[in-house]
Amino acid sequence: MPDGGDAVLDVRGLKTVFRTRGGEVHAVNSVSFHLRRGELLGVVGESGSGKSVTMMSLIGLLPMPPAEVRGGEVWLGGRDILKIPDSDLREVRGAKVGFVFQDPMTSLNPVFQVGFQIMEPLIRHMGMTKAQARVRAAELLELVGISDAQSRLDSYPHQFSGGMRQRVMIAIALACDPDVLIADEPTTALDVTIQAQIIELVKDLRHKLGMAIIWITHDLGVIAGIADRVMVMYGGQVVEHGPVKALFADPQHPYTRALLKTVPSLTGAREARLQVIEGQPPIMTEEPRACPFAPRCAHAFERCDVENPRRRAVDGLPLGQGHDVACHWEARHG
Amino acid sequence: MLTYALRRLLLAIPTLLLISLVIFLLVDLAPGSPMSEIPLTVPPEVRLKMIAAMGADQPVFVRYVLWLRQFFWVEPMHQVDLLFGSHIVEGQQRIISYQTRGPVFTVIGERIPQTLTVIGTAYLVGVLIAVPIGIYSAYRQYSWFDQLGTFIAMLGYSVPTFFTGVLMIVIFAIKLHWFPSIYNTSLKVTDWASLLAQIRQMALPVLVLSLFNAAEISRYTRSSMLENLGQDYVRTARAKGMGEGTVVLKHVLRNSLIPVVTVIALGIPGIFGGAIITENVFKVNGIGAALIGAIHANDLPMVQTLTFIFAVLIVVFNLIADILYGVLDPRIRYD
Ligand SMILES: Nc1ncnc2c1ncn2[C@@H]1O[C@H](COP(=O)(O)OP(=O)(O)OP(=O)(O)O)[C@@H](O)[C@H]1O
Ligand SMILES: [Mg+2]
Numbered sequence: 001m002p003d004g005g006d007a008v009l010d011v012r013g014l015k016t017v018f019r020t021r022g023g024e025v026h027a028v029n030s031v032s033f034h035l036r037r038g039e040l041l042g043v044v045g046e047s048g049s050g051k052s053v054t055m056m057s058l059i060g061l062l063p064m065p066p067a068e069v070r071g072g073e074v075w076l077g078g079r080d081i082l083k084i085p086d087s088d089l090r091e092v093r094g095a096k097v098g099f100v101f102q103d104p105m106t107s108l109n110p111v112f113q114v115g116f117q118i119m120e121p122l123i124r125h126m127g128m129t130k131a132q133a134r135v136r137a138a139e140l141l142e143l144v145g146i147s148d149a150q151s152r153l154d155s156y157p158h159q160f161s162g163g164m165r166q167r168v169m170i171a172i173a174l175a176c177d178p179d180v181l182i183a184d185e186p187t188t189a190l191d192v193t194i195q196a197q198i199i200e201l202v203k204d205l206r207h208k209l210g211m212a213i214i215w216i217t218h219d220l221g222v223i224a225g226i227a228d229r230v231m232v233m234y235g236g237q238v239v240e241h242g243p244v245k246a247l248f249a250d251p252q253h254p255y256t257r258a259l260l261k262t263v264p265s266l267t268g269a270r271e272a273r274l275q276v277i278e279g280q281p282p283i284m285t286e287e288p289r290a291c292p293f294a295p296r297c298a299h300a301f302e303r304c305d306v307e308n309p310r311r312r313a314v315d316g317l318p319l320g321q322g323h324d325v326a327c328h329w330e331a332r333h334g
Numbered sequence: 335m336l337t338y339a340l341r342r343l344l345l346a347i348p349t350l351l352l353i354s355l356v357i358f359l360l361v362d363l364a365p366g367s368p369m370s371e372i373p374l375t376v377p378p379e380v381r382l383k384m385i386a387a388m389g390a391d392q393p394v395f396v397r398y399v400l401w402l403r404q405f406f407w408v409e410p411m412h413q414v415d416l417l418f419g420s421h422i423v424e425g426q427q428r429i430i431s432y433q434t435r436g437p438v439f440t441v442i443g444e445r446i447p448q449t450l451t452v453i454g455t456a457y458l459v460g461v462l463i464a465v466p467i468g469i470y471s472a473y474r475q476y477s478w479f480d481q482l483g484t485f486i487a488m489l490g491y492s493v494p495t496f497f498t499g500v501l502m503i504v505i506f507a508i509k510l511h512w513f514p515s516i517y518n519t520s521l522k523v524t525d526w527a528s529l530l531a532q533i534r535q536m537a538l539p540v541l542v543l544s545l546f547n548a549a550e551i552s553r554y555t556r557s558s559m560l561e562n563l564g565q566d567y568v569r570t571a572r573a574k575g576m577g578e579g580t581v582v583l584k585h586v587l588r589n590s591l592i593p594v595v596t597v598i599a600l601g602i603p604g605i606f607g608g609a610i611i612t613e614n615v616f617k618v619n620g621i622g623a624a625l626i627g628a629i630h631a632n633d634l635p636m637v638q639t640l641t642f643i644f645a646v647l648i649v650v651f652n653l654i655a656d657i658l659y660g661v662l663d664p665r666i667r668y669d
Pocket of ligand 2: 052055184
């Protein structure tokens with residue numbers, strides 16, 4: 001792997017297309033990124049920029065059809081998991097990669113006890129007996145900060161608050177000690193105070209367990225607080241990427257700059273859906289040949305309409321290692 | 335859960351009382367005399383005595399209370415007496431059919447097995463084929479299997495059983511002679527040959543009715559499955575690495591069955607309603623045929639009792655459906 005042996009996850013040129021009745025939707029266009037052991041990668045971008053679809057396509061969670069992963073490689077544990085059979089991929093999901101979704105109110109199965117739902121992956125992937133899995137499930141509940149864990153195992157999801165359900169989701173995702181935890185807007189559906197608690201919990205767990213995390217969010221404030229690196233997405237592609245400090249101190253892409261101007265205040269975090277930039281994010285009906293952001297960009301010039309910019313390094317480091325941007329316009333001179 | 339069930343049970347009692355009163359009054363108000371089939375040669379004073387003996391000369395409310403007592407106390411206790419050899423209601427008046435001059439429940443006891451074997455089997459078969467079809471149709475939505483299922487279900491549901499029944503009889507019994515066209519009620523299954531005969535004579539009515547039942551239930555199962563397949567918890571189950579079998583047949587099905595089981599339970603009293611038509615078409619001498627016969631003969635006690643039994647079944651299965659809902663759905667159970 002070119003990004004060095006310490007990458008637990010290496011995604012290269014991922015392309016995902018939806019075949020709909022109205023034609024194709026190119027939701028993910030040549031997305032490349034990697035994740036080092038124990039690292040937290042923040043992913044930001046407007047609604048519809050392809051964050052969720054990227055993460056779901058890399059472990060086969062999208063319904064196919066209509067989705068189709070049309071290209072790319074996803075290296076995990078020495079294998080390209082896009083090329084392995086479904087049955088093998090199921091061994092990866094929940095075991096090597098844990099997933100936490102946005103809405104804890106609907107993400108748990110309402111008719112099964114919480115304990116059972118945590119035990120399921122343990123029995124499936126770790127070969128535990130029911131009794132062993134139950135003991136481990138109680139430990140996991142405790143780990144995510146649910147008191148009285150033993151008796152809470154027999155509760156049903158509706159007996160838990162939203163914040164507690166998200167803790168349960170985190171317990172499920174972490175059950176098999178995964179290398180990668182993907183958290184897709186895990187706090188968006190929660191109250192501000194609960195949001196803060198969940199963020200604290202993940203920080204703490206990351207410290208204890210050392211897994212790598214991909215954290216999708218609209219909230220740049222959160223990213224600044226917890227991420228090591230940031231990836232900014234727009235129109236299904238990565239428009240800027242780099243270490244948190246560098247990217248926040250010296251944003252290159254006009255889109256990133258606009259986002260940074262709209263960092264929401266702590267109280268209004270939920271409402272602020274990054275809509276300060278004029279216009280709508282595009283829906284790609286074909287592979288983009290122009291810069292997808294050009295129609296909304298204040299700095300766009302002729303080249304932007306005829307050539308989709310490639311990612312280029314800003315700080316001289318190899319692509320993906322340092323700060324890079326996909327933009328024809330050079331911020332330093334502008 | 336227990337208080338929930340008890341509350342539903344208590345609510346059922348006034349409902350049933352009200353229904354029984356309405357049925358009693360309606361049937362009673364209908365024109366026709368219980369004595370209409372007694373030959374005119376019977377002298378008038380004897381005729382009056384016969385009416386008095388059946389209690390038919392009492393005011394309507396007296397007869398209602400009497401009938402209630404007979405229905406809810408004498409008849410059940412009579413069964414208890416029969417079972418345990420006790421003498422709780424010995425010698426007390428039971429509900430008497432004007433037609434047979436014997437207890438109504440004797441007739442019902444003879445007819446119910448006929449209905450249950452044919453119509454009950456049809457319902458069971460219908461459910462057993464409908465649920466898997468519904469599951470698979472939803473899982474492979476818009477596949478040729480699903481399209482075919484949709485088409486057949488539409489046919490099965492929209493074409494009435496008296497039409498498909500007659501059609502089947504014409505094709506398979508009269509033209510092809512594969513099955514008998516008339517159901518032989520007195521056939522007793524004693525050996526392989528008679529079992530085969532029984533299966534053959536059940537085949538057509540069971541086919542017609544189970545198609546009708548399966549049409550509705552498979553549609554319910556399908557739409558319930560579809561609704562649940564799109565839920566977030568399904569994605570969670572997949573994200574945990576669970577196999578498709580577990581995801582669909584455990585996570586999704588367990589949720590989808592909640593409304594389906596309810597519909598199945600609610601449909602059971604309908605078995606007896608549907609029996610009225612199907613039994614007529616196939617000449618099955620069951621409970622539906624008994625009701626039609628009793629109506630023609632002005633047999634008020636029989637009509638009242640049978641109608642009320644249908645009503646009781648509806649209320650009871652509503653109750654069962656409610657309780658099943660609570661059993662299957664923890665969100666209701668704990669309220
Ligand atoms: N099932 C689908 N059929 C067609 N298009 C889809 C489907 N799911 C997603 N898309 C398209 O894919 C694009 C990316 O969606 P995605 O959900 O990844 O956005 P996102 O960045 O996660 O947004 P959000 O912040 O709202 O979660 C959108 O343009 C959307 O229209
Ligand atoms: Mg999303």
